[in-house]
Amino acid sequence: MANPILVEALRGGVVESRHRGAVAVVDADGGTVLSLGEVERPVFPRSAVKAIQALPLIESGTADALRFGNREIALACASHTGEPAHVELARAMLARVGLDETALECGAHWPTSHEATIALARQGGSPGALHNNCSGKHSGFLCTCVQAGIDHRGYVGQGHPLQDMVREALEGVTGAVHAVDACGTDGCSIPTYAVPLMALARGFARMASGAGLSAARAAAAKRLFAACTAEPFYVAGTGCADTAMMQAGGGRLFTKGGAEGVFCAAIPELGLGIAIKCDDGAGRAAEVMIAATLARLLPEGDRLRTALAAMAEPTLKNWRGIEVGGLRPAGPLAPQRPADMTR
Amino acid sequence: MANPILVEALRGGVVESRHRGAVAVVDADGGTVLSLGEVERPVFPRSAVKAIQALPLIESGTADALRFGNREIALACASHTGEPAHVELARAMLARVGLDETALECGAHWPTSHEATIALARQGGSPGALHNNCSGKHSGFLCTCVQAGIDHRGYVGQGHPLQDMVREALEGVTGAVHAVDACGTDGCSIPTYAVPLMALARGFARMASGAGLSAARAAAAKRLFAACTAEPFYVAGTGCADTAMMQAGGGRLFTKGGAEGVFCAAIPELGLGIAIKCDDGAGRAAEVMIAATLARLLPEGDRLRTALAAMAEPTLKNWRGIEVGGLRPAGPLAPQRPADMTR
Numbered sequence: 001m002a003n004p005i006l007v008e009a010l011r012g013g014v015v016e017s018r019h020r021g022a023v024a025v026v027d028a029d030g031g032t033v034l035s036l037g038e039v040e041r042p043v044f045p046r047s048a049v050k051a052i053q054a055l056p057l058i059e060s061g062t063a064d065a066l067r068f069g070n071r072e073i074a075l076a077c078a079s080h081t082g083e084p085a086h087v088e089l090a091r092a093m094l095a096r097v098g099l100d101e102t103a104l105e106c107g108a109h110w111p112t113s114h115e116a117t118i119a120l121a122r123q124g125g126s127p128g129a130l131h132n133n134c135s136g137k138h139s140g141f142l143c144t145c146v147q148a149g150i151d152h153r154g155y156v157g158q159g160h161p162l163q164d165m166v167r168e169a170l171e172g173v174t175g176a177v178h179a180v181d182a183c184g185t186d187g188c189s190i191p192t193y194a195v196p197l198m199a200l201a202r203g204f205a206r207m208a209s210g211a212g213l214s215a216a217r218a219a220a221a222k223r224l225f226a227a228c229t230a231e232p233f234y235v236a237g238t239g240c241a242d243t244a245m246m247q248a249g250g251g252r253l254f255t256k257g258g259a260e261g262v263f264c265a266a267i268p269e270l271g272l273g274i275a276i277k278c279d280d281g282a283g284r285a286a287e288v289m290i291a292a293t294l295a296r297l298l299p300e301g302d303r304l305r306t307a308l309a310a311m312a313e314p315t316l317k318n319w320r321g322i323e324v325g326g327l328r329p330a331g332p333l334a335p336q337r338p339a340d341m342t343r
Numbered sequence: 344m345a346n347p348i349l350v351e352a353l354r355g356g357v358v359e360s361r362h363r364g365a366v367a368v369v370d371a372d373g374g375t376v377l378s379l380g381e382v383e384r385p386v387f388p389r390s391a392v393k394a395i396q397a398l399p400l401i402e403s404g405t406a407d408a409l410r411f412g413n414r415e416i417a418l419a420c421a422s423h424t425g426e427p428a429h430v431e432l433a434r435a436m437l438a439r440v441g442l443d444e445t446a447l448e449c450g451a452h453w454p455t456s457h458e459a460t461i462a463l464a465r466q467g468g469s470p471g472a473l474h475n476n477c478s479g480k481h482s483g484f485l486c487t488c489v490q491a492g493i494d495h496r497g498y499v500g501q502g503h504p505l506q507d508m509v510r511e512a513l514e515g516v517t518g519a520v521h522a523v524d525a526c527g528t529d530g531c532s533i534p535t536y537a538v539p540l541m542a543l544a545r546g547f548a549r550m551a552s553g554a555g556l557s558a559a560r561a562a563a564a565k566r567l568f569a570a571c572t573a574e575p576f577y578v579a580g581t582g583c584a585d586t587a588m589m590q591a592g593g594g595r596l597f598t599k600g601g602a603e604g605v606f607c608a609a610i611p612e613l614g615l616g617i618a619i620k621c622d623d624g625a626g627r628a629a630e631v632m633i634a635a636t637l638a639r640l641l642p643e644g645d646r647l648r649t650a651l652a653a654m655a656e657p658t659l660k661n662w663r664g665i666e667v668g669g670l671r672p673a674g675p676l677a678p679q680r681p682a683d684m685t686r
Contacts, residue, residue, distance in 0.1 A: 181356070318529070
């Protein structure tokens with residue numbers, strides 16, 4: 001069975017491209033609230049689980065010992081755009097434990113922000129590991145190693161004590177087995193484990209509500225969410241979907257995207273955890289899917305619902321700034337129009 | 344009915360993402376050689392029909408009058424990467440008719456080549472309309488206007504005499520109605536008309552074989568293909584699929600990609616025209632689909648078949664250069680493995 005078409009790309013009045021996907025929404029008791037498509041098929045969550053991967057940073061007492069505030073904690077959960085504020089904060093985090101960017105094992109790439117790339121090139125600069133979109137997470141990993149007295153070298157590898165801590169957190173929160181034979185290597189070189197979308201949604205419902213977690217883990221999850229929602233720029237960057245959605249949410253939403261069309265999210269006031277995957281891996285479509293899903297979970301008349309519904313229908317402009325089309329949620333994610341409600 | 348999955352993206356040993364699509368292959372007599380998925384659904388060909396859109400440049404005598412060689416003609420059919428050689432050749436084409444980049448109505452953008460963007464920024468430069476990937480096509484349009492004594496202003500608009508010439512060429516070659524109600528605006532601001540994939544394949548079979556075309560149009564098509572296959576760098580650029588496939592082809596293949604996952608292609612020695620569309624618009628998957636389709640149309644043991652089959656299975660590396668997965672043709676496009684043949 002093919003997953004349903006959830007997003008359409010329009011040009012003129014014609015549907016030009018179509019994106020299929022799956023959506024899982026779970027409540028604090030683990031009950032299924034929404035299930036579209038194959039939600040039991042294993043999916044690599046990639047960067048969408050960075051907040052879970054950051055649990056050891058809090059639980060080990062590292063964040064407290066280093067007096068990390070919301071910004072540092074948000075950056076440890078981030079896929080940032082390599083803007084100067086991100087790069088300098090990652091550098092400062094490493095400096096707290098006497099390390100510098102040479103300790104990072106995530107690899108170097110030009111900032112994902114086009115503007116930051118142009119500015120860096122104009123200054124005659126070159127990209128380093130601090131510009132890697134994962135450098136905040138890796139700085140958090142390195143700080144955790146140093147504070148725990150673990151040799152940080154090789155911290156990205158499967159079997160390193162730090163990755164064992166991360167895997168324990170992922171298994172504990174999602175309840176899914178993280179198996180070696182379903183393990184791939186992420187863009188930043190750490191292991192990523194394929195688990196069912198439904199388990200990811202369950203994990204984020206637990207992160208949001210604390211249900212099913214130890215008191216210490218529930219408190220750590222709450223602190224991570226509070227940091228990310230307070231400092232959404234440090235979770236992504238200028239113009240990014242996560243930043244825009246969490247800014248609009250004003251503390252009511254947590255969202256985090258990952259490569260290949262994945263998003264995990266939570267609405268703590270409703271105790272809901274959400275996970276989506278665009279079959280073809282397109283970020284543009286995953287952004288529409290998560291915004292449309294979050295919108296429909298909020299009550300009619302809620303201004304945040306309206307804001308998210310608008311984000312789910314972006315317009316597309318060409319190089320001269322002419323509006324040439326747009327994206328819209330489709331099929332079971334299409335907003336209920338008045339005509340539909342009369343049927 | 345959903346189109347079949349034609350490409351899989353793998354990470355570790357797990358399929359991470361899936362791309363669906365449709366494929367049409369037609370012979371010189373208009374007979375269907377291969378049909379996968381919905382080949383009668385209208386598709387915007389976008390830049391994949393630039394060679395057809397360049398017919399007026401040849402047929403009007405403009406290319407002869409301006410003594411354009413293979414490079415200029417190839418650039419008129421190009422989606423180029425904005426490398427310096429592309430930019431300077433487009434500038435020179437305009438200069439032949441006394442125009443400069445201020446006449447271009449395609450809009451400005453940074454080069455699609457990341458290296459060219461970095462180099463331009465390091466020099467303190469800014470992108471102009473000549474860097475637009477369509478600037479060669481637009482320079483060809485402008486030259487055609489000037490030589491034909493047509494006021495070039497507004498040449499991108501539907502109803503301008505130049506766009507009427509382009510539409511006549513598209514309808515004549517593909518045999519499909521190019522209707523105003525199936526018209527969108529392309530990235531470079533010219534009209535793009537949605538037509539069935541099967542009609543695009545038929546058009547490229549005619550371009551390749553001359554069958555069904557007037558002698559003058561058949562000669563113009565032959566000249567366009569000869570120019571593109573002789574100068575594939577000027578059709579795209581460093582590292583691009585079209586350039587790589589036509590370089591490997593050594594004159595035996597014509598290919599041209601378009602935005603949103605479209606490719607048109609031809610194998611003149613077999614009289615075949617090919618058109619593919621990736622449902623979700625992903626370029627990475629469209630490149631696999633076209634390479635895999637072209638490979639299977641060539642005879643076993645042909646070295647070009649082997650080269651194309653290899654291009655259809657690219658590996659994916661992460662930021663540290665570690666191989667983390669790859670793309671591969673799937674379902675009806677999967678290569679026949681020895682095990683399959685014993686069944």
